[in-house]
Amino acid sequence: MITAASPLGHSRQSMVTGIILVGLAIVVVLLFAPDASGEATFRLSRPRDRWEIAPLVVPSGPVIYVIATLLAFLGVRQFLRGGARWALVSLGVGLAFFVVAFLVWATAGKAFSLTGMLQATMVRAVPIALGALAGVLSERVAVVNIAIEGMLLAGAFTGALVGSLAGGIGGLAAAVAVGGLFGFILAALVVTYRMDQIIAGVVINLFVLGLTSYVSSQVFAEYRHLNNAPVFRSIKIPILGDIPVIGPMLFNQNVFVYGALVMVAVSTYYLFYTRHGLRARAVGEHPRAADTLGINVYRTRYINVTLAGMVAGFGGAWFTLGSVGRFDEGMTGGRGFIGLAAMIFGRWHPVGALAAALVFGFADSLQQKLALLQTPIPSEFLAMAPYIVTIIVVAGLVGRARAPAADGKPYVKE
16 A cells, blocks of 8 residues: 555655646746736735835736746756755745746736735635634544534624614624524534434534525515614724734735634644643544543534534624625625635644635735636636635545544444
8 A cells, every 4th residue: 555655655656746847837937928018016005005115117928937937946946866855845836936927928018006916915814714713623533524604694693683673783693693503503403313424514504504695585585674784983003003914914904814813822722731632632533542541532523513613603693793884695705615624624723724814815805806807718717716726626635634533423322
């Protein structure tokens, strides 16, 4: 049996990585270079910024050829002796170079706000990051949470409905509570009644989708005042919000962005630096051994899955209270499933999940920004960008990222 750690496994991985990188170099030369004329201007400041930075202006053609050369070098290096140990790093760097080449090509002869795109990336990453964090909290105690999509949708619906009646704070609190309720229901189904975890998640997803679609089409269509919630505005942190590039991205956002960052930090501390977090991870790795040491496996799973639901409910409220102020049928658009991919990409770690969510958020914001630049790429293809990235990430990492040992397995106390 060939494993990823064997020499043959390394050789195969290195060869595949090299082929991908050389292929990207060819794509850059054949597709990007012929149309790259003039200069690409990337604005690093906005007109109202306190501290302005001169825009970054680069010659499109030379930069694209340089990037193609670097991609080819990284690819060829993978075919040489010793290249396999840097396969993943080279692939990551190569993909970053390819994205830069793509941006330079799309912006050739035009101006593009890099600061605005980074700010949009952070905003777009929020529901994905919170969905991924909900998955981390669940799967660290060995409960597969396919129901994240339904929890996000329930949070969005509740935020719009209650927010229209009780204001933004009330809607946010109700969204968190409803998310926690569905988390508790999922825990009851899979922990107490030992229902198949995948089926339980799908049942919750279908139930929430059907219920919200019915109310949206039958109730909201007639009583529009029930679907008109206030939207949380951006809160600029003094001084920090004025830092060029980084300030607008991290310190001039709404409560959902700040909440996501705080939740990631708190979850990391909880899982890896507290006694309760150690117990939770023990339940996910070896529940019988944890039970032998006096840890209540059932209660630990209930608590973590309910907390995961609350996090997902908070993330779902972003779609309504943090974005448009109204609920539309199926408005989560599969972000819960993308969150699961981000969880795998982030290797079941809150910080890794956030970093992965930023990659997906970047792809999501990129398709909107490129539409403004009027690139020749069809809009339908641009809209597919986040999902294409999801397929690439999952296809590349499934089998390499290791889930908690007991993930998805029911536990029966003897």
